[in-house]
Amino acid sequence: MSQKPVFKTRTQLVEEAIRAQILKGELKTGQPLRQDALAKEFNVSRIPVREALVQLEAQGLVSFEPHKGATVTELSPDKIDELFELRAVVECHILERAIQNMTDADLERARQVRERFESIVNSGDEVEEWSNYNYEFHKALYAPANMPETMDVIYNLNTKCDRYIRLQLLFTTGIEKAENEHLALFEMCQNRDIEGAKYLLKKHILEAGSAIRDLLLERQ
Numbered sequence: 328m329s330q331k332p333v334f335k336t337r338t339q340l341v342e343e344a345i346r347a348q349i350l351k352g353e354l355k356t357g358q359p360l361r362q363d364a365l366a367k368e369f370n371v372s373r374i375p376v377r378e379a380l381v382q383l384e385a386q387g388l389v390s391f392e393p394h395k396g397a398t399v400t401e402l403s404p405d406k407i408d409e410l411f412e413l414r415a416v417v418e419c420h421i422l423e424r425a426i427q428n429m430t431d432a433d434l435e436r437a438r439q440v441r442e443r444f445e446s447i448v449n450s451g452d453e454v455e456e457w458s459n460y461n462y463e464f465h466k467a468l469y470a471p472a473n474m475p476e477t478m479d480v481i482y483n484l485n486t487k488c489d490r491y492i493r494l495q496l497l498f499t500t501g502i503e504k505a506e507n508e509h510l511a512l513f514e515m516c517q518n519r520d521i522e523g524a525k526y527l528l529k530k531h532i533l534e535a536g537s538a539i540r541d542l543l544l545e546r547q
Contacts, residue, residue: 337371342379344369349388349399350458350489360389360397387487404543407491411536414484417477418465418532419525424472426521434517437467441513444506457496458489464509468516491539505535 335343345365348354365376380397383389390400425433444460462485469478496502508531515524 337369337375338378338382341365341369341371341375342382345379345383346386346388349383350493352493354399356399356402358399359395360399362396386483388490402490402494402543404540406487407536407540407543410484410488410491411532411539414481414488414536415529415532417480417484418469419529421469421472421474421477421481422516422524422528423521424474425469426471426516426519426524428471428473429516429519430471433467433471434513436470437464437513437516440464440467441509457502458485458492461485461492461505468512491543492535495535495539495542505531 345354345360354360360380362373362376362380366373369376380389380391384391384397388400389397391397440460440463444456444464462482465481465485466478469481508527512524512527512531515527
């Protein structure tokens with residue numbers, strides 16, 4: 328039986344389109360987001376554009392300022408430490424709970440995500456697809472914890488980190504390093520090595536944050 332197509336509102340479609348333009352760098356840091364122009368671009372009224380921008384503000388991608396309206400949020404080195412340290416704390420906690428409950432079927436799902444990424448790398452679209460793969464791989468490892476509220480927090484943190492990660496991948500060889508660490512993390516989960524997996528995950532997240540912060544400081 329085929330799955331029914333997922334219905335999306337105009338607001339959701341506009342939100343996804345603007346988010347993609349920000350993450351790809353098509354909309355630049357600090358760039359004004361004029362509601363009239365966006366409504367014309369997406370052939371909608373201003374209402375779904377306004378609603379979409381509010382959603383993007385909650386994700387840390389858009390800022391509203393008095394007398395200026397909405398703009399693309401600045402990339403800030405000062406925010407990086409906090410975001411990535413929060414990720415390390417929350418994700419190490421959920422990983423510990425996940426490994427305690429992890430089954431072979433759970434590991435197989437994570438392995439399949441890794442295999443899909445190999446085809447992405449070979450296609451040459453790795454930067455474009457990396458953030459989706461990265462989140463899906465971690466999500467597969469964390470799923471056995473059965474902590475949906477914590478996963479919502481992790482999703483929001485990853486959304487806020489996404490632009491920083493894409494910038495790093497464009498200017499460094501971060502993909503190869505991260506993929507090697509993903510393989511090592513998977514093997515530790517497979518061996519039910521909780522302490523080893525937590526140590527590697529914390530290192531994986533904090534070193535990525537440090538590299539991105541240094542890159543931003545160099546480019547200022």
